[in-house]
Structures are given as structure tokens and as C-alpha cells.
Amino acid sequence: MSRFLKSTLGKITISSGALVGATIVYLDFIKPAYPSNLVDTYSPLKKPLVKAPTRSQLLDNLSSTKKFDVIIIGGGAVGTGTAVDAATRGLNVCLLEKTDFAAGTSSKSTKMAHGGVRYLEKAIFQLSKAQLDLVIEALNERGNMLRTAPHLCSVLPIMIPVYKWWQVPYFFVGCKMYDWFAGYQNLRTSTIFSREYTNAVAPMIDDANLKATCVYHDGSFNDARYNATLAVTAIENGATVLNYFNVEQLLKDSQGKLIGVKAQDLETGKSYTINATSVVNATGPFADAILEMDEDAQGLPPKTAIPPRMVVPSSGVHIVLPEYYCPKDIGLLDPATSDGRVMFFLPWQGKVLAGTTDHALKSVPENPVATEQDIEDILKELQKYLVFKVSKDDVLSAWCGIRPLVRDPKNIPKGADLTGATEGIVRSHLITKTDSDLITISGGKWTTYREMAQETVDTLLKNFQFDNASSLKPCQTNEILLAGGEDYSKNYISRLIHEYNIPYKLAHHLSTNYGSRAPLVLDLYFQSDFNKLPITLAHDKVIKPSTTSNTGNFDLYQSADEPFTVAELKYSIHHEYARTPLDFLARRTRLAFLNAKEALAAIDGVSEIMKSELKWSDATTKKLKADAIEYISQMTPISVAKEKAIVEASTAIDNGTTVTTVVA
Numbered sequence: 001m002s003r004f005l006k007s008t009l010g011k012i013t014i015s016s017g018a019l020v021g022a023t024i025v026y027l028d029f030i031k032p033a034y035p036s037n038l039v040d041t042y043s044p045l046k047k048p049l050v051k052a053p054t055r056s057q058l059l060d061n062l063s064s065t066k067k068f069d070v071i072i073i074g075g076g077a078v079g080t081g082t083a084v085d086a087a088t089r090g091l092n093v094c095l096l097e098k099t100d101f102a103a104g105t106s107s108k109s110t111k112m113a114h115g116g117v118r119y120l121e122k123a124i125f126q127l128s129k130a131q132l133d134l135v136i137e138a139l140n141e142r143g144n145m146l147r148t149a150p151h152l153c154s155v156l157p158i159m160i161p162v163y164k165w166w167q168v169p170y171f172f173v174g175c176k177m178y179d180w181f182a183g184y185q186n187l188r189t190s191t192i193f194s195r196e197y198t199n200a201v202a203p204m205i206d207d208a209n210l211k212a213t214c215v216y217h218d219g220s221f222n223d224a225r226y227n228a229t230l231a232v233t234a235i236e237n238g239a240t241v242l243n244y245f246n247v248e249q250l251l252k253d254s255q256g257k258l259i260g261v262k263a264q265d266l267e268t269g270k271s272y273t274i275n276a277t278s279v280v281n282a283t284g285p286f287a288d289a290i291l292e293m294d295e296d297a298q299g300l301p302p303k304t305a306i307p308p309r310m311v312v313p314s315s316g317v318h319i320v321l322p323e324y325y326c327p328k329d330i331g332l333l334d335p336a337t338s339d340g341r342v343m344f345f346l347p348w349q350g351k352v353l354a355g356t357t358d359h360a361l362k363s364v365p366e367n368p369v370a371t372e373q374d375i376e377d378i379l380k381e382l383q384k385y386l387v388f389k390v391s392k393d394d395v396l397s398a399w400c401g402i403r404p405l406v407r408d409p410k411n412i413p414k415g416a417d418l419t420g421a422t423e424g425i426v427r428s429h430l431i432t433k434t435d436s437d438l439i440t441i442s443g444g445k446w447t448t449y450r451e452m453a454q455e456t457v458d459t460l461l462k463n464f465q466f467d468n469a470s471s472l473k474p475c476q477t478n479e480i481l482l483a484g485g486e487d488y489s490k491n492y493i494s495r496l497i498h499e500y501n502i503p504y505k506l507a508h509h510l511s512t513n514y515g516s517r518a519p520l521v522l523d524l525y526f527q528s529d530f531n532k533l534p535i536t537l538a539h540d541k542v543i544k545p546s547t548t549s550n551t552g553n554f555d556l557y558q559s560a561d562e563p564f565t566v567a568e569l570k571y572s573i574h575h576e577y578a579r580t581p582l583d584f585l586a587r588r589t590r591l592a593f594l595n596a597k598e599a600l601a602a603i604d605g606v607s608e609i610m611k612s613e614l615k616w617s618d619a620t621t622k623k624l625k626a627d628a629i630e631y632i633s634q635m636t637p638i639s640v641a642k643e644k645a646i647v648e649a650s651t652a653i654d655n656g657t658t659v660t661t662v663v664a
Contacts, residue, residue, distance in 0.1 A: 041167075046486070047523075052264065055579075058240050059242070059265070065240070066534075067260075068276040070278045070460060071094045071275065071279045073095075073283055074095075074097060075097025075227075075241070076105060078239070078282045079097070079283070081450055082456050083095045083234035084230055084482075086475060087237040089472050089474070090472045091472065093234065094240045094274060096245040097242065098244070101577075101587065102228065102587050103587065104401075105404060105473050107224035107593075108399050108400070109446045111221060111353060112219065113219030114218040115139035115181070116445075117333070126645045129440040134448075139183075142219050144477075149515075151512055151513070151515030152221050152222040152225055153219050154512075155219060155220075156330075157188070158215065158331040158346070159213070159214075159215050159332050160175070160333045170272065175216040190215060192214055193212060193213040193634075194389070198212070204324065222512075225590075226482075229482050248261075248262050248264055249299045250290075250438070258278075258438055260276045261274055269430060279437075279438055281294075281439065282442075284402075284442060287406075288308035288409070294438045309407055310409040310430075312360070313359065313360075314354035315385065316357055316401050317357045317370040317400045318378075319378050319395050320354070321394050322352065323356075325394070326347050328620045331345060331346035334385070335546070341357075344356075345385075349594055349642065350563075351595075357374045367634070368402060370522070373508075375392065375635065390638060392557065397597045397635045404444075405443050406430045408430060429442065429455075431459055433459070433463065441456045457475070459658060482516075484517045490517045493507045496510065496519075496522070500519075500526070510522065520571060522567070524567040524570050532564060534599050535569055535585075535606055539605035539607065549603070562594075564589045564602075568584075568588070569610070570609070573610065574611050579614070579628075581607050585628065596636035599635075605623055607625040
């Protein structure tokens with residue numbers, strides 16, 4: 001023993017032990033403890049003092065502004081993101097959206113802020129620098145989304161079930177590489193769950209042949225609410241942002257350069273001539289339509305539809321299932337579907353989101369619809385992992401979105417057939433400038449919207465001379481918080497509960513959808529009992545549930561279980577520019593995406609309240625109600641006729657107890 005103590009190894013061992021012991025003594029007994037993070041008093045919640053300008057005031061801006069710095073066509077993620085970037089730098093911005101913010105692709109994503117694990121796999125095996133650059137860019141922007149909108153974005157663990165031993169290290173190394181490429185913005189460390197632990201956290205997964213699950217982390221977010229928040233943020237920074245404004249013509253000078261647009265207010269039918277130094281085409285899958293207008297000498301749209309050249313459209317279908325199809329806080333990734341894609345099954349807004357498919361298209365449909373085959377394909381993939389039989393009857397909602405995959409239109413001849421497989425196309429974005437100086441931004445993915453917006457505004461500053469160029473700021477979107485992110489913290493739910501004495505479920509819903517704007521919703525919520533009603537019950541009909549039989553016409557428990565209230569509807573009208581029942585049911589809230597049947601049942605009540613708030617005529621109310629029924633009916637596998645019958649049946653009078661709700 002003495003010989004060992006005298007040896008070099010013994011001395012090193014003794015010295016190391018003494019050093020470790022001294023460190024423990026210092027940390028546990030000598031170093032002062034940090035003060036507790038206990039908050040024993042809550043300061044009053046801050047409420048924004050800025051009153052949102054009305055639509056009338058925004059319309060007045062069009063008439064009073066002689067010349068805008070930039071007109072942005074398109075109110076999706078990239079369009080509103082560009083408006084935020086340009087406005088926060090000091091440019092005078094006008095954004096025009098033909099329908100509603102996020103009415104198209106931007107509300108129909110997989111709801112993930114992610115780099116793309118499948119893109120990383122392709123980058124490695126195909127030695128593709130373009131794929132790797134996209135992954136790294138998206139991972140960086142994923143961190144930005146989580147920081148800039150902490151109320152709308154959250155970290156989500158995702159499991160990859162592994163059924164062969166050799167695949168365990170394969171997938172785990174892939175997850176670790178995903179972590180490494182994220183660098184300092186890595187969310188959490190990837191890990192491995194044993195079969196037993198997987199069964200504990202996800203009992204619905206078939207573990208008969210399961211070896212382990214590899215777990216990595218990505219971001220999850222509410223895409224349509226994020227898009228609406230971008231629009232509100234742009235307006236609060238001085239931009240003039242208007243939905244339901246159709247660009248009818250691109251205006252050009254004698255040299256063929258763009259000087260503005262002619263656009264029509266689709267609510268009133270009035271047309272406006274809007275002048276600007278620059279025009280940005282940010283219409284996503286519809287970018288080619290604006291490019292065709294630009295090619296016309298008069299800036300008018302073509303008389304016959306022309307196949308897209310820049311956009312290579314691809315459809316992707318998602319479905320929503322009840323919450324028991326997936327763990328509450330962990331998603332599932334199918335790394336190899338039958339057609340060679342990946343598929344996600346994710347907890348989202350209290351339900352389970354499953355998708356997506358991939359089908360090449362020849363043209364871009366105005367309102368794509370999920371097919372029965374797409375729904376069955378997704379359910380078939382999900383069945384591989386579950387211990388219970390999946391049922392098509394469990395599908396609560398289904399929808400189809402268009403991916404704006406892009407190629408440089410200069411390299412594509414008119415009329416060329418671009419249909420074919422699209423999974424090999426890199427999801428990078430493209431910025432082009434035409435001879436008339438139209439700037440077009442398209443492609444990319446939701447996660448990279450901010451980077452795309454920054455590059456677009458940089459392109460504007462490089463190519464155009466603005467009157468206030470000397471006073472413009474550098475890009476601010478890496479620093480700012482979006483509307484609702486100010487004064488927000490992880491414990492905001494408890495602050496709402498303490499101040500308003502509301503149930504946890506309501507506090508959680510408002511906190512994670514409105515952030516620090518939740519107190520404004522709650523102020524409306526406590527104005528009247530009517531404002532507290534779930535929107536699914538906020539109609540002016542008399543409901544008489546039968547006391548002797550189950551008619552199947554309505555499910556009051558399910559209706560009351562949805563968290564969306566009349567207060568939210570009124571808030572969305574006056575603060576978030578909801579102009580139709582569909583705006584509210586599908587995009588300001590996500591009820592149509594979460595449960596199409598309940599959304600259909602809510603249309604009557606929502607329409608009557610909006611009629612009162614927005615002073616609609618009977619004809620307008622009837623039309624917008626019909627539009628909502630038609631759109632939402634297409635989001636459920638159940639036939640349109642059956643769903644309409646359900647809506648109509650809710651008005652039927654049956655013998656039994658009467659439940660009455662009246663529009664205030």
C-alpha cells in the first residue's frame with residue numbers, strides 16, 4: 001500500500017481526491033447559496049396601451065399616403081414577416097392580402113419549427129451542401145421563433161421507435177448530429193428510451209418487437225396564430241396591412257417599371273390606386289400568377305390560366321385525431337413510410353396532428369381538399385405503431401396544403417410540364433427581380449420565414465432608392481418580440497390564475513395562444529356571462545335535448561369542452577382583423593382544424609355575433625355563413641350533406657329539458 005501511495009499514480013489519485021473533496025466542501029458549505037426565485041407577490045399584468053387601428057383607419061392610410069416605400073402582395077408567413085422587417089427598419093409599408101392572413105399554405109403546415117431530420121439524412125448520404133445549408137439555416141431560425149414568440153412556440157420531444165438493434169445506433173447518431181449542427185441553439189440533448197420506459201410514457205405504442213426509441217427535440221407552434229401575430233406586429237410598427245384586398249393590376253411607368261398597384265377592397269368593391277417605390281410578390285404558391293401579370297405590358301392578369309413555371313406545387317395532407325392517439329407531450333416520427341417519406345404524429349392544441357403526404361400537381365388549386373385515399377394512407381402508417389385499431393371515424397378534421405417548391409423561372413420555358421416527384425427538391429427559397437423591378441420571394445419553409453424576409457428587405461435596399469434611406473435601421477427581427485411576447489414568461493399561466501381566478505385550462509389556453517395579450521381577452525371575458533360562453537353554444541337557438549332517447553344531434557359535453565369563447569371572438573374582431581366567421585373558426589382560433597364538426601355547429605353563433613359587431617346586412621351574413629359551411633365541411637371525411645344535416649338538426653325541437661342561449 002505504501003508503495004502505491006509513493007508511486008506517481010498514487011500521488012495523482014490522492015491529489016485528485018483531495019481536489020474533488022475540497023470542491024464539494026466549498027460548494028456545499030462555504031459558497032453562499034443563490035437567492036430563491038420565489039415570487040411572493042405578483043405585479044399587475046401589463047396591458048398594451050396601443051389601440052389597434054380599425055380597418056377604416058387603415059383604409060384612410062391608402063388614400064392619405066401619396067407614395068409607400070414598399071407594397072407587399074401576400075399576407076402569408078413570408079409576406080407578413082417581410083412587412084415586420086421592413087416596418088421595423090423604418091420603411092413605409094403597405095401589405096395587401098386577397099383573402100385572410102394564413103388562409104392558404106401558412107395555416108396548413110405540420111406546425112413544426114424545425115431544421116428537418118430527413119433533410120439532414122439526405123445531406124449526409126447525398127453529400128448535398130444545399131440540403132445541409134438548409135438544415136443549419138432552419139435550426140438557427142427555429143431558435144429565433146422560440147425566442148421571438150415564446151407564447152406560440154414550445155419545445156417538443158419526438159420519439160423514433162426502433163425495431164431492429166442495428167438501427168438504434170444509426171438513429172441515435174443521426175439525432176446527435178442534429179444536436180451538433182444546432183450548435184449553441186440546441187434545444188435539449190437527444191437521448192434513448194428503453195422499451196420499458198417507452199411503454200410507460202406512450203402506452204398506445206406497440207412494443208412487441210420494440211428495441212428502444214431515440215428521442216430528439218424540435219419546436220412546435222401554432223402557424224395561423226403566428227401569422228396573424230406577424231400582421232398585428234407589422235401594424236403596430238406603422239405598416240398598413242389589409243386583408244380581403246385583391247390586386248387587380250400592376251401599374252407601370254413609360255419605361256415599364258413598376259410604380260404601384262391597383263387593388264380592390266373586396267368588402268366594399270371600391271378600387272384604390274396605390275403608388276410605391278417598390279413592389280414585392282410574396283404570394284407563395286401563387287407567385288406565378290403575379291409574375292404573369294408582370295409580363296403583361298398593362299400589368300393585367302392573363303385571360304387564360306398558364307401552368308406555373310417558378311412554383312412546382314406539391315400537395316400535403318394532414319389529419320387531426322383524438323388526444324389518445326399520441327402521448328400528451330411527446331411526438332412520434334415514422335422515419336420510413338411506404339413511399340419513402342417521413343411522417344409525424346404530434347400532440348397539438350390538445351389533439352393529435354398526423355401527416356403529411358406528398359403529391360405533385362400541375363396547377364395550384366385555390367382551396368385544395370384532402371382525399372379519402374390520403375386520409376387512409378396516413379391512418380395506415382399510424383396503424384404500424386399502435387396497439388389499438390385506428391378508425392377513420394376518429395378523424396376530427398383533414399386538410400390539404402400546397403408546398404411552394406421553387407425553381408428559377410428564367411430557366412423554365414413557358415408551358416413546360418414540371419410535374420413529377422418533388423421529394424428530391426431542396427426546400428430553399430429564391431428571390432428574383434424582373435425587368436420591371438418586381439421582387440419575388442418564394443419557396444423555403446415556415447421555419448425560415450424570418451431569414452427570407454430579411455433577405456427580401458436587404459434586396460429592396462440594394463436595388464431601390466428610398467427617401468429616408470439615411471435614417472433606416474439595420475434588421476431588427478433578431479431582437480424584437482412579436483405581439484404577445486412582451487412581458488411573457490414560462491409562469492404566465494400562474495399569473496393569469498392569480499389575477500383573474502380562472503381555471504387552469506382556460507389560463508393555459510389563453511397564455512399559449514395570446515401571450516401577454518391574454519388580459520385583454522379576459523377583460524372581455526368578464527364583461528358579461530354571455531362572453532364566457534363557448535362559441536359552440538353561443539347561438540340564438542333553443543336546444544331541447546331529449547330526456548328519453550339519444551338523438552345523436554348534439555354533444556353538449558364536447559361543445560363545452562372546446563376552450564374557445566365569445567370573448568375571443570370579440571377580441572379577434574377588434575384586435576386581430578377577423579372579418580368573416582371562417583377567419584375566426586379556422587385561423588384566429590383553430591377549431592375548424594381541430595374539430596370540424598364542432599366548428600360547423602359554431603357557425604350560426606359566430607355569424608350572429610359578427611353581424612352585430614361589424615354591422616352586416618342579412619344578405620352578407622347569409623353569404624359568409626354559407627362560405628364557412630362549405631369550407632369547413634370539406635375538412636371532415638363525413639359527407640357535406642351529413643354535416644349540414646348535423647348543423648340543421650341542432651335547431652330541431654325535441655321533448656325534454658330546454659337549454660337556451662341568446663346572442664347579446
